[in-house]
Amino acid sequence: xxxxxNILVVDDDPAMLDLISYSLRRAxxxxxxxxxxxxxxxxxxxxxxNNKPYDIIILDLMMPGRSGYDMLRSLKIILHPLPPVIIxxxxxxxxxxxxxxxxxxxxxxxxxxxxxxxxxxxxxxLRSHSxx
Numbered sequence: 001x002x003x004x005x006n007i008l009v010v011d012d013d014p015a016m017l018d019l020i021s022y023s024l025r026r027a028x029x030x031x032x033x034x035x036x037x038x039x040x041x042x043x044x045x046x047x048x049x050n051n052k053p054y055d056i057i058i059l060d061l062m063m064p065g066r067s068g069y070d071m072l073r074s075l076k077i078i079l080h081p082l083p084p085v086i087i088x089x090x091x092x093x094x095x096x097x098x099x100x101x102x103x104x105x106x107x108x109x110x111x112x113x114x115x116x117x118x119x120x121x122x123x124x125x126l127r128s129h130s131x132x
Contacts, residue, residue, distance in 0.1 A: 006032075006055050008040070008044070009058045010035070010057065010059045010063070010068070011060040011063075012036075012062075020058065020115075023119065029122070037065065056084050060089055068089065076104055086106065086118075087107065087109065090111045106125055106128075107121050
């Protein structure tokens with residue numbers, strides 16, 4: 001059985017947002033894309049108003065203005081419960097991965113990642129986190 005998820009993708013690269021969103025939609029998921037913190041907050045508020053909270057958030061760390069780390073800290077404050085957060089970042093250092101996981105991310109994937117890698121990670125996260 002395929003699990004369909006409502007996924008928020010946060011990245012400052014429009015081409016990356018398009019590629020990820022396309023791959024996720026092809027796999028049957030619903031996606032929203034944001035490139036700034038303000039867009040993230042707007043999408044979260046809209047999803048909550050429609051009673052369709054996000055099942056997963058995919059988050060880049062290297063963002064202009066507000067880093068992915070800062071966004072993750074803020075998401076923990078405004079979302080209860082925090083949906084699983086998957087970090088998708090060009091930062092490949094162990095320290096970056098440990099820091100993100102300590103802040104609450106459930107998975108850390110380095111770019112470039114194939115659509116297959118991202119989709120298998122999403123399936124794994126959906127299976128391991130109980131539905132709302």
